[in-house]
Amino acid sequence: MSRKSSWRNRLSFYLLAIGSACGLGNLWRFPYIVGENGGGAFLLLYVFLAFTVGLTLLIAELMIGHFTGVSILKASKRVALQYKRPIHLFGWLSVFISAVTLAYYSVICGWVLHYLTQFLLSLFQAQPISYLSQTSMMTLYQNSWLQFLLASVHLLISIVIVVKGFAEGVERWIASILPLFGILVIILLVKSLSLDSTPDVLRFLFYPDFSKLTWASIGHAVGHVFFTLSLGFGTMVTFGSYFKKDEKLPVIGFRVTFVDTLISILAVLLIFPIAFSSSKKPLTDPSLLFEVLPQFLAREKGGVFFGLIFFLCLWLAALNASIGLLETVTANLVEKKPELKRSLSAWIAGFFILGLTVIPAFSGTLFKSFKVHGQGFIETMDSFLINGLLPIAGLGMVIIALLSLTEADRKKLFVQDASPTSYNMYTHWRFALKWVVPIVILLGLGFQLFEFVSY
Numbered sequence: 001m002s003r004k005s006s007w008r009n010r011l012s013f014y015l016l017a018i019g020s021a022c023g024l025g026n027l028w029r030f031p032y033i034v035g036e037n038g039g040g041a042f043l044l045l046y047v048f049l050a051f052t053v054g055l056t057l058l059i060a061e062l063m064i065g066h067f068t069g070v071s072i073l074k075a076s077k078r079v080a081l082q083y084k085r086p087i088h089l090f091g092w093l094s095v096f097i098s099a100v101t102l103a104y105y106s107v108i109c110g111w112v113l114h115y116l117t118q119f120l121l122s123l124f125q126a127q128p129i130s131y132l133s134q135t136s137m138m139t140l141y142q143n144s145w146l147q148f149l150l151a152s153v154h155l156l157i158s159i160v161i162v163v164k165g166f167a168e169g170v171e172r173w174i175a176s177i178l179p180l181f182g183i184l185v186i187i188l189l190v191k192s193l194s195l196d197s198t199p200d201v202l203r204f205l206f207y208p209d210f211s212k213l214t215w216a217s218i219g220h221a222v223g224h225v226f227f228t229l230s231l232g233f234g235t236m237v238t239f240g241s242y243f244k245k246d247e248k249l250p251v252i253g254f255r256v257t258f259v260d261t262l263i264s265i266l267a268v269l270l271i272f273p274i275a276f277s278s279s280k281k282p283l284t285d286p287s288l289l290f291e292v293l294p295q296f297l298a299r300e301k302g303g304v305f306f307g308l309i310f311f312l313c314l315w316l317a318a319l320n321a322s323i324g325l326l327e328t329v330t331a332n333l334v335e336k337k338p339e340l341k342r343s344l345s346a347w348i349a350g351f352f353i354l355g356l357t358v359i360p361a362f363s364g365t366l367f368k369s370f371k372v373h374g375q376g377f378i379e380t381m382d383s384f385l386i387n388g389l390l391p392i393a394g395l396g397m398v399i400i401a402l403l404s405l406t407e408a409d410r411k412k413l414f415v416q417d418a419s420p421t422s423y424n425m426y427t428h429w430r431f432a433l434k435w436v437v438p439i440v441i442l443l444g445l446g447f448q449l450f451e452f453v454s455y
């Protein structure tokens, strides 16, 4: 059965799209980004942008894939040929971002693996896990080879899964255990919300103080919306190219956005009470999740067990996202070079990405003194990639969605029933795609650039 024809039932598509969206972006990146941007007001801005800019673009990316039946590189090439404009550069940008992001993502997945093994070891050792929170992150930061090794293990597992053609099965299997992860997060959430710091956290998160927002926060929120919903990478285009006719794109888009946003909010509610109770202030560092959670688990009964299952589930969710990214790069390579076998393409893409992981893995030692406006290498790379390049790729998606489909095509794919509400929604979506998304992206980029030069 070919991969395309096997995308039979809709549930399986949901599992895959949600599986790609939910990952480290929700549990690791979102909490410290909210912390960095001052809490409640940013959260509100983020949710608003997720359901306007994010949802609009998610539907558009699925539509491009569904209509053209190809990945982003080929779709952009067609538009470029038709309009005689270099629009294929956007396609290349998306593939480039996917490759670099996977390299960077693998290093963070390596951190997860490190904690997973530490929890596993503490099952057999007398050492208290409070020891973990203090020393593990330091060990990682100072040991680039260890980071590289862990990232390589993670990436190799992803490569083998894609090469062997197990990607769909594994993705579906992991996605189907995600609800279990959700239950675990809720159990931990209840425990963390019983801490004394909860009232302060709720005030911080749900009593928005707009004076804490800067103009550049718009750019940070847009970047994260794209990252967490897997937009701008071409992943959703590839997914869209797989599923069968008559899919309800707006409904799929809405559900994926809803679940992803819900998980991000749960993550913040889980992490912040612990962070507040330990330092009275939410940390704004990428190590937030990794330092705070073991600290908390050390005090809880059965903490080792919870920690073990938590980091295992987190790693599986991240593995799912990694497979999606590698699949995107591989699918584009196969379409570009059809003479290469799919498995060979996956090896080539995988090893190229493995080479790239050297840069983030060694950032703590080789680029130790690297600082841009007080930020270290990893944070600078993260901002440049996710808040800078990704929205530009998103702009490319808007252009491709507008040029590769005619108005009638778009309308047909969007409007399922002939009800006036559907037509109304279509008009809103088209307006958002044509105007709101590009304007917000450009404003976000502009404000960040302004902040950067006037620092």
Ligand code: PHE
Residues within 6 Å of the ligand: 020, 021, 022, 023, 024, 025, 026, 227, 228, 229, 230, 231, 233, 235, 321, 322, 324, 325
């Ligand atoms: N959305 C994923 C996350 O939040 C990251 C990702 C991006 C996965 C692009 C696949 C493709 O962790």
